[in-house]
Amino acid sequence: KFDITPVLAHFKINALNPAFSTGSVFGGNSNPVTKEIISPVDGQKIASVNMATGADYDAVADKAVEASKKWRTIPAPKRGEIVRQIGAALRENKDQLGKLVSYEMGKSLQEGWGEVQEMIDICDFAVGISRQLYGSTMHSERPDHRMYDQYHPLGVVGIISAFNFPVAVWSWNAMLALVCGNTCIWKPSEKTPLTALACQQIIQKVFADNKIAEGTSCLVIGDRQIGAQMAADTRVALISATGSTRMGKEVAVTVAKRLGKYLLELGGNNAVIISKDANMDIALVGAVFGAVGTAGQRCTTTRRLIIHESIYGAFRQKLINAYGQIRIGNPLDEHNHMGPLIDKDAVNAYLKSIDECKAQGGKFIVDGGILSGDEYASGCYVKPCIAEVENHYPIVQHETFAPILYLIKYETIDQAIELQNAVPQGLSSAIITNNLREAEQFLSYRGSDCGIANVNIGTSGAEIGGAFGGEKETGGGRESGSDAWKAYMRRQTNTINYSAQLPLAQGIKFDL
Numbered sequence: 001k002f003d004i005t006p007v008l009a010h011f012k013i014n015a016l017n018p019a020f021s022t023g024s025v026f027g028g029n030s031n032p033v034t035k036e037i038i039s040p041v042d043g044q045k046i047a048s049v050n051m052a053t054g055a056d057y058d059a060v061a062d063k064a065v066e067a068s069k070k071w072r073t074i075p076a077p078k079r080g081e082i083v084r085q086i087g088a089a090l091r092e093n094k095d096q097l098g099k100l101v102s103y104e105m106g107k108s109l110q111e112g113w114g115e116v117q118e119m120i121d122i123c124d125f126a127v128g129i130s131r132q133l134y135g136s137t138m139h140s141e142r143p144d145h146r147m148y149d150q151y152h153p154l155g156v157v158g159i160i161s162a163f164n165f166p167v168a169v170w171s172w173n174a175m176l177a178l179v180c181g182n183t184c185i186w187k188p189s190e191k192t193p194l195t196a197l198a199c200q201q202i203i204q205k206v207f208a209d210n211k212i213a214e215g216t217s218c219l220v221i222g223d224r225q226i227g228a229q230m231a232a233d234t235r236v237a238l239i240s241a242t243g244s245t246r247m248g249k250e251v252a253v254t255v256a257k258r259l260g261k262y263l264l265e266l267g268g269n270n271a272v273i274i275s276k277d278a279n280m281d282i283a284l285v286g287a288v289f290g291a292v293g294t295a296g297q298r299c300t301t302t303r304r305l306i307i308h309e310s311i312y313g314a315f316r317q318k319l320i321n322a323y324g325q326i327r328i329g330n331p332l333d334e335h336n337h338m339g340p341l342i343d344k345d346a347v348n349a350y351l352k353s354i355d356e357c358k359a360q361g362g363k364f365i366v367d368g369g370i371l372s373g374d375e376y377a378s379g380c381y382v383k384p385c386i387a388e389v390e391n392h393y394p395i396v397q398h399e400t401f402a403p404i405l406y407l408i409k410y411e412t413i414d415q416a417i418e419l420q421n422a423v424p425q426g427l428s429s430a431i432i433t434n435n436l437r438e439a440e441q442f443l444s445y446r447g448s449d450c451g452i453a454n455v456n457i458g459t460s461g462a463e464i465g466g467a468f469g470g471e472k473e474t475g476g477g478r479e480s481g482s483d484a485w486k487a488y489m490r491r492q493t494n495t496i497n498y499s500a501q502l503p504l505a506q507g508i509k510f511d512l
């Protein structure tokens with residue numbers, strides 16, 4: 001049995017006297033409403049947290065605005081130095097934070113540590129970026145004129161994150177936003193506030209040691225009303241939201257009404273095409289990790305396998321055998337591959353999807369269901385399952401955040417790509433093939449329509465160095481690597497005339 005007490009003590013999270021702390025900003029306790037945080041691992045209450053009120057949020061946002069006026073005066077590479085220290089602090093806390101992620105959210109400890117590693121990696125990346133916030137220079141059409149563009153901070157960035165990557169996705173946004181000169185307000189999922197409080201403890205010390213103003217990186221634990229309030233708040237220049245397509249559409253409409261900026265990272269319905277020329281070992285491990293990793297609760301989870309008809313039967317059998325080997329149980333036991341779903345609502349959604357799949361014609365070749373017994377007492381452990389389906393079934397078109405894998409057969413590569421693209425979402429995609437022509441077609445303009453397209457790698461587990469995000473109902477935003485930092489800055493075009501004349505552009509004459 002895993003004892004979380006020392007980990008909570010390490011992060012000064014007091015389960016008996018439930019802490020609500022927005023870290024460096026304020027200890028708003030004005031709301032008597034608390035939320036119990038129950039671990040899906042063993043059903044134990046970990047702590048309860050006070051939820052922020054609208055007034056609490058307002059106070060935080062004021063602080064963040066005030067702090068942004070100071071933070072932006074610190075040169076970008078010096079801001080990078082603070083982020084470097086955050087990365088160092090995360091390295092020191094990797095073990096404990098990984099355990100808390102695993103216990104509060106339910107993902108395997110390997111994945112909990114992996115998530116903290118993503119945070120460390122993005123810190124390193126952001127430090128480098130802090131010296132590379134490049135604009136371009138242009139040649140002016142006018143003599144003795146200089147033109148260039150430069151990037152300025154936006155002000156305050158609001159970050160709404162989901163339970164499934166409770167800390168990493170925040171850090172992708174926050175670390176870039178910070179080096180870009182913005183202050184941040186983080187509203188984590190109300191299902192996973194404790195990992196957020198732990199992160200706040202970690203960064204708060206770094207900010208305090210460096211005498212950085214309060215409010216530079218804020219945390220508000222609240223329900224969706226708080227998220228809606230933040231989306232409507234004109235003080236928040238950019239809302240970066242990760243979560244369901246339903247949530248993203250609401251955020252987009254609210255932010256668009258005030259013509260604010262938004263960055264959305266929403267649902268995926270990711271497929272792997274398995275060619276007859278695939279390396280079967282790569283295909284199998286990639287598909288199974290993609291489907292059952294994080295118990296099917298990644299936005300990059302493999303939900304569909306599109307398999308060539310000539311290998312369909314053999315691969316189907318390999319999958320059935322592999323699913324027989326998956327060890328489900330306490331995710332803090334490193335022996336296990338798969339932990340629980342986040343909560344009972346998620347279990348019900350999983351069961352409902354299985355029923356719908358059957359009703360729509362799906363045939364289960366590996367059955368699902370809830371696991372019972374002592375080890376599964378939280379009621380959140382389910383069996384990963386596999387169904388043979390057709391791509392157009394409504395349930396297959398929908399992102400069910402659970403370990404349900406759909407198998408689809410194809411004949412030609414054109415057909416496989418068409419099937420892969422024929423869903424409303426467009427996040428991640430993959431082809432397993434040693435056939436160069438297929439691989440290149442998959443990556444071409446007439447190939448995958450997703451933001452992420454991989455060859456001989458599964459759909460999940462992207463590195464932080466690439467831009468992360470997708471098209472269509474995935475929301476169109478890009479976070480993390482490459483030039484995703486540009487979303488956190490405003491571009492300004494500057495033209496300087498160092499002649500003694502005033503020549504007008506386009507050759508227009510205007511003499512007085």
Ligand code: UN1
Pocket residue numbers: 118164165169242297298299300459460461462463
């Ligand atoms: C998410 O599920 O919201 O690519 C993010 C991956 C991880 C991030 C997933 N690096 O699977």
